[in-house]
Amino acid sequence: MAMSNHPFHLVTLSPWPYLMSLSVFNFLFSSLNFFFCIGSNFIIFFCLISLIFVFLQWVRDIIRESMFQGLHTYFVYKFLKFSVILFIITELFFFISFFWSFFHNSVSPSVDIGNIWPPLLISFFDPYDIPLMNSVILISSGLTASWSHNGLLIGNYNNLINGLILTIFLGFYFSFIQYIEYFDSLFCMNDGIFGSLFYMLTGFHGIHVLIGTLLLISSFLRAKFMHFSSIHHFNFEFSLWYWHFVDVVWLFLYIFVYWFFN
Secondary structure, three states, X not given: OOOOOOOOOOOOOOOHHHHHHHHHHHHHHHHHHHHOOOOOHHHHHHHHHHHHHHHHHHHHHHHHXXXXXXXXXXXXXXXXXXXXXXXXHHHHHHHHHHHHHHHHHHHOOOHHHOOOOOOOOOOOOOOOOHHHHHHHHHHHHHHHHHHHHHHHHOOOHHXXXXXXXXXXXXXXXXXXXXXXXXXXXXXXXXXXXXXXHHHHHXXXXXXXXXXXXXXXXXXXXXXXXXXXXXXXXXXXHHHHHHHHHHHHHHHHHHHHHHHHOO
């Protein structure tokens, strides 16, 4: 960076974007073959392993650029944060599209579903049972994540590690409780517009919880290797923003899907 006349990072030539796009392409089509029972299951496993391998190599290079080569200057760090904000906004509008459909059908249910919401013969969950428990779990995980972040800012690495461990545990616990909820459900995704919207909303949120948990695990591993400082911890900060976004989406899910319309 000292040899350039600007504070920005011009990314060098890398094979990982091409290999990643090829890996995603192969994994997509192997998944379709798996869903339609075409070909061997070994293909999807091999494509998944190659996808994970390319992803880890790409992340390794980014860590080298930021930590050891000093390429992530203040301006780079600033625009990385801005890119994360834009990414979370796109995720927000992804969920807004499903909420829009849910509100449209719940406020003005059509004659096809009996002009009532939820439709007849839908035995829905008690909002004060498993859904409330999951709400407490996710809100608690947001508190432990903030506790962990505060530990990093004040230089208390014990709080950083312990907070991350608790947050990761609560993330997996939420996913396990959601699995139990799906297993005990008396309706499925094929049960009309209600079943489709419910499982699309909660299912995609569940996937986001798993992704957020994986991000927190990567932050935990890097924290164990002392990769973070109080002023330079973009990986951890991005994981926290994503996790709090998942928390907020769940609050809307609980209020409007589980409680308000039932």
